[in-house]
Amino acid sequence: MDDFLDELYPELTLETDDIRMILAIKKNYSEIEDFKKRKEEFAKDLHDFVNEFLETPQSDDFMRYFDD
Secondary structure (H helix, E strand, O other): OHHHHHHHOOEEEEEOOOOEEEEEOOOOHHHOOOHHHHHHHHHHHHHHHHHHHHOOHHHHHHHHOOOO
16 A cells, blocks of 8 residues: 555655654645745645644644653
8 A cells, every 4th residue: 555655645754853754745746837936835835734733632642652
């Protein structure tokens, strides 16, 4: 099943010293011709994604993982 999804969506790995995130990109950014605007749209979508996650019960559960 993972091979099938790999063919449908390109993947992007983002990594810092603290976080490694593997994203499957579902949106077709090729429809935005201007390169700078395409990058801005992706950054906006990524920011929106994180903000949406922060509003979910799953984000609360994840933070509780670090409780003593």
